[in-house]
Amino acid sequence: MPHSMPPFSTPDWLSQSRLMPLPAPQILDWLFDEGSLTRRLTHLSDDSFSITPLLEGWQTLRDDECAALDLPPASQGWVRETYLRGRGQAWVFARSVAARSALEHGGLNLDELGSRSLGELLFCDQAFARRPIEVCHYPRHWLPAAVQADDLWARRSRFDRGTLSVLVAEIFLPTLWSAASVPPENR
Template sequence: MKRYYSRREPNWTSWCRYRHHQVLPGIEQWLRDRGSLTARLKSASRGDFRVNVLRQEWACPLDSERRLLGMRRGGIAILREVELLCGGVPWVFARTLIPVRSLQGPARRLALLGERPLGEVLFADPSMRRGITQMARLLPRHALFAAATVHLQQVEEIWGRRTLFHLAGKPLLVNEIFLPDIPTSQS
């Protein structure tokens, strides 16, 4: 698998900073949805859904991820990158960062998800709180673009969102990058 080395990041910002016409047609509904993406993908694919784990390892977050998580420079987190496949086709690239301090108590199970969707765990836990959500347009110069599109060809831009969740009061960051094959009609 091709690794990416760029540390360049897109301009993550709140939804109100984007104008409707800037967002690719049909992607807005995915970016703004506040429910479980896992549940929505399962519904849109009529249950033909699975998680393909690309990697899970200890790593240093990107600078903006580290700041959002309240981590010190040089701090490490579990980095989990997966493709969410519907009908065998990747619709979403997801990158989750779980700081060491968040892997205490019941949240320890997050390190052992395997091919289980993170969304199932988060949205089933009554202690889960959804924090800030930011959107971004990702371009080829961005690290997350390279990671998300490593198996795709001829992609000029993609859109994503990232959400800071708290599970039992502990932070984790979930980046969801919407790939070109995701349906853009109402689902």
């Protein structure tokens, strides 16, 4: 699948303090919101929220993912890709990864989530600590063909519980900005 292949180049994932120029305030609010994205999307969709799994399985993690998880390059991990949907539309493409070694001893069964929200699981388990959010313009070739576009905003953060770390990336699709009433010139 094209969105799972190794990248040609990796983006610079930046903290808010290193982000220049700053996007519009409405975009910043979504990118750096520390709350549960699942809850926010559920509210925006008037409780018409769902998750569509696209891909789940063991893969070689991308270099940027290995670096974020403090793993050697080309480490194996569990990859879960989903659409987060509001009112039937794909609003967010999400890619979550965790190292094989950490999952085998971490007590988290990512392979059993199905259409349930990983985000809700991470936010409900208070043993998980969230690291700072980083953002970038997500590479087009990392996206599923149906939603490939240039310059889509993405954010990611790492959730740690003991030796288990899960890296969650969320890519905001144009349909979300329309639903959230963000004017096209501010996207």
